[in-house]
Amino acid sequence: MTQVKAVPFPVIKELKFVSLKKISVFIFLLISFLVFSLSIYFMPPSGQRRSVLAGQGRLVWQRYNCQGCHQLYGLGGYLGPDLSNVMSAPNKGEPLVRAFLRAAPPPMPVFRLTEEETEQLIAFLKETDASGSAAPRDFTILPTGMIKKTAR
DSSP states (O other): OOOOOOOOOHHHHHHHOOHHHHHHHHHHHHHHHHHHHHHHSSSSGGGGOOOHHHHHHHHHHHHTTTTGEETTTTOOOOSOBOTTTTTSTTTTTHHHHHHHHHHHHTOOOOOOOHHHHHHHHHHHHHHHHHHHHOOGGGEEEEETTTTTOOOO
């Protein structure tokens, strides 16, 4: 029988020369990378921050399929009016929206929203109104694929 000699592993010798300073710099960079990466997922960009109430209102908008009849920015159904800027429109606003949600005139169905759902939907419409206005009919697609607003 022949004996097998143990061969020293070369990586172990190299680890002896890694200084504590290099290890601490690596750990610092690793932690910094992880914090930055997680912040991307948990903190939306500042231009896209929404109030929690408005975010819940968007879900109410989707749950009751409001876009089936109403439009936002000219996109959606054509049975009801465009609600993009209903909150800042003259002689409209929150009182009118509340009245329509409580006692909907035909052909709008009566949804019997809770007070909480009403508040959420109002917050969503206020935030939508504050974001500006844009109607797809006001834009032209150029041959380059770019979009240009047309003057009316």
